[in-house]
Amino acid sequence: MNGYLFHTESDRREMLRAIGAESVQEIIDGQVPPAVQMKRPLELPPAADEMTLESELRRLAASNASVSSHVCFMGGGAYDHFIPAVVDEIASRGEYYTSYTPYQAEVSQGNLQVMFEYETLVSQITGLDVSNASLYDGGSAATEAVLMALASVKKRHKVITSDAVHPEYREILEAYLQNIDAELVVVPASESGTSEGILDAIDEQTACVLIQHPNFFGRLEQVRKIADAAHQAGALVIQSFDPISVGLLKRPGDLGVDIAVAEGQCLGNPLQYGGPYLGIMACRQDLMRRMPGRIAGQTTDRRGNRCWVLTLQTREQHIRREKATSNICSNQTLLALRATVYLSLLGPQGLKETAEHCVVKTNQARERFAASERFELVHAGPVFKEFLVRDREGDVQALLEHATDHGVLAGVPVGPMEPKWKDCFLVAVTEKRTEADLDRLMKVLESAPADEANRLAETV
C-alpha cells in the first residue's frame, strides 16, 4: 500500500493486545453507531505511487500557461516579481515548514524570532508602531481592518471606500458586513481614476475610510488629504498599500494613516493561482489591543536571557471566544518567513531599486500604448506599476486570449470584476520585464486582428 504508515502486522497485534481489543473495528464500533458507518469504500481513485503520480502532475502542470512559459504583464493584486533563491532555500527547511504555532516558546525560538523580525520589518515599511504576525491575504486583511475600526470607533456604522479599491477586496467587505450593523458607501473614482470623492462623503457617522494607494488602476491617491478630513470627522483611515511601492513613495504612517494593510505576495511569495498569500497589517500603538491575529513580543526567560513569546493573547479566540477581536487561528507564518527573508535580502537599496524599475518600465509601457493606434490610456497622470488600457476594438477577452496563445499574459481583464470597464484591461510591469518583453507585448497585441478576436470570442 502507498503512504506513510508504520505498523507491521505484529505491531498491530501487540498494540491491540495492550488495548484489550480484537480489532480496530471493535474500537470503532464501540463509539460510532453502525447505522452511520459507511457500508462501501469511498469513491476515490485508486492509490498512486510517487513515480506515477509525479508524471501525471507534470502533465497537468505542463498544460497550464504560467509566468515561466509566458511573459507576464498581469497584476491586479498579484505580481510577477523576482524571487531570490535564498527565499526558497530557507522556506524549504523542515524545521520551519513542519512546525506549528509556537505554543511552546522554549522550542520555537526560531519561529518566534522570525515573527518578531517580520513585525519589525512591517513597522519599517509602514511607518506604523505595531504589526501582527500575518493574516490570510491582502483582501481579507482590508476587511479585518474595517472590522477593527468599527469596534474602535463607537456608535458609528458607516464605512466609506471607493471603486478604485480592488473590486475583490470590496466584495469581501460586502460579504463580511452583510449580517452586521454597518453601512458601506462606495464612492466612484474620478475621471482621472482617483478617489477625491471620498472627501465629500465623509460625515459624522463615518467610522472609517478604506483607500488603496497606489490604487487598483495604479494611480496615486491624495492620502494625506483624505486622512486629515477623516480625522477631522473623528473617523479612522485604512490604507491598502503595495509593499514594493514604499521603496519610493511615502509610507502609510507618514501619510497619517491609522491602519495599513497589504497583500504580501509581492515579497518573495509565488503566484500559485491565488494562494497561499500573505495578509499584512500594522496600526498605531493605541489600536494595538484591537488588532486581530497572533503577535510575537520580546521578553526574558528565568535566567534573564532575551527571548520571544506569543503575546497579548487576551485578544484571541482561544482565550476570549466570542469576544475575541477575530476568529483567526492558523495564519500565514511561512509566507511571513519568506517576506522576512526577502526584505532582509533586498535591504533599503534593493527595495528602492525594485520600485524604480517598476516605475520606469511601467512608464515605458504606457508610452507604447499611448502611441498605438488601437489602444488608449484610460487615465492621465502618474502611476506606480500598473495602468488601465482601453481597447478601441472592444473585445478584451478575445484580445487577451490571442496574446496568451502567442506567449504573452498581456493583462488582467477588468470587465468581469466591474462591468463598466468591460473594454479595458490592466497592464502591470515589474522589475523582471525587459525592453524585449515590451516589444513582444506590443507586437502580439497589435497583431490581434479584430475580426479574429470576434470569431474567437464566440467560441470561448
Next chain:
Amino acid sequence: MRNQQATKLLFEMSRSGRRAHHLPPLPAEGETAASLLPADQLADAPPPLPELAEGDVVRHFVNLSTLNMSVDTHFYPLGSCTMKYNPKRNERMASLPGLVDVHPLQSDRSVPGVLQMLYELQQMIGEIAGLPGVSLQPAAGAHGELTALLVAAAYYRDRGEDQRRYVLTADSAHGTNPASAQMAGFSTRTVKSNAQGLVDLDDLKSKLDDKTAVFMLTNPNTLGLFDSQIKEITDLVHEAGALIYLDGANMNAILGITRPGDFGADLMHFNPHKTFSGPHGGGGPGAGPICVRDFLADYLPGPVVEKVGEEFRTVDPAKTIGRVRSFFGNVGVLARAYIYIRTYGKEGLRRVSEDAVLGANYLLSKVRHILDVPHGDRCMHEFVASAKKLKKEKHLSAMDLAKRLLDFGFHAPTVYFPLVVEEAVMVEPTETESKETLDAFAEALFRITEESGDVVEHAPHSTNISRPDDVIAARKPILRWTEKDK
C-alpha cells in the same frame, strides 16, 4: 555549539553599505523614477531596512531554524492539530512550474490542468464529507467556519427566517467556533457537555428554538470521543429547523469510516493542513474548504470549478454570498491535499484513520496508568488526560509536565484545551508514528511523574532558553526592535 552571532536580530547584524540583491542597471538615458512621480508623494529615503550580505541572511535563518521543534525532527503530539508526517513528494509536486507560478487571474482556458486538479479535489472531498456542494476558497479552518455561517445566514434570509440569530456552540468547542459565529453576525449560546464528555441532550433541547440558526458540533469531539447520540442530536436540531455545522478538525479519525453528511451534518470544513498532511508552516498557511448539502450549494462563495463537457470552468454559484478572500483560495495547500488523497486512494484513507485510532488507543492504554483520563478508556484519534491529581499531590501543573517533556525530546501535547477538563493534556499521536515512539513517549511521561517536583517545575533545562516571562511580555509589550535597542 550554538552560533550566537548569527542569531542576533537582523537589525543588530546590519552594517550600512552591505547588500545582497542586485538588479541590472536601468538605461542611463530616459526619465528617472523620481521624475515620473509627484515630488510630494516621494519619501525622503527608503524604509530603514537592515543591510546584510547574502551569507549573513542564510546563516541567520538556518541557525534560527535549529531552535524549532518540528515534525521533521520530533514527535509532535499536539492534540487537535494532527501533526502527521508531511510528505516530501507533496512539496516537490506542488512546486512544479505550471502550478506554482500561475497567475490567479489567468483565463480558464489557459489553466486547464490547475482547474482539473481543483475540480477533482472538490469531488474527492465532497465524497469524503458526504456533502456535495464544495467551496475551496476559505484560507483556514476558522475561515471555513465563518464562510459556512455566512452561507447559513444567506439561506435563512432567503427563506425569510431572519429571526434565526443564534448559533449554539459546545462548551468543549474550539475558540474559533464562537468567534466565527460572532463575526458572521450571530449571537452565541453555549451547550454543555455531560459527564461522559458528550453533548448534554437536555441542555441542547432547552436551547433550541425558532431563533436557532446553527449548532456547531465537533465530532469526534475535542475529547477525542465520537458522540454516539449523533442521530438524536441531528434530529433534534433539524426538527427545530436549524442546521448542523461540523467542525472538521478531527476528520483524521473517520476517513472512509463515517461521513458527516451521513450522520446529519449540513455544512462542514476540512483542515487540509491537518487531515491531508499540511504542512503547518510554523503557524500556517492552511486551507479551510467547506462542504455543504445540495440546498446550500447556491450560496457558496465563488468561484467554484465546473466541468462542462471536457472543459473546466470557474463560475459563481447562483445566489453566492460573494467572496471571503481574494482570488481562488490557498491553491498551494490544496494541491498538497490533492496529492495526499491520490497517494492513499480509496482504501488507503480508511487505513489512515484506523491507524490513527489504533495509535491513540494504544498510547491511551499506557497513559491511563500514569495520568487520569476522565472520559473513557477508549477514544478515536486523540484523548485528553488530566494533570489534576498531580497538581494536588505534587503541585505540578499540565504546563510543568509539558515543559519537562521538551527535555525528553518530545514536543508537548496541547494543554489547557478543551476547557471542560481541568489541567487538560490533549494527546494526538497520528498514524505516522511508530510503536517505539509511542512507547518512548509514555515512558518519558511516567519518568516525569516520578521525578522530584523541583526538576519538573523548573523545566525545561536543555532548551536554548528557560521559561519566558509571559506576564511582562503582555504588560509592557515590546513588539518590534527599535534603534535605541542597538
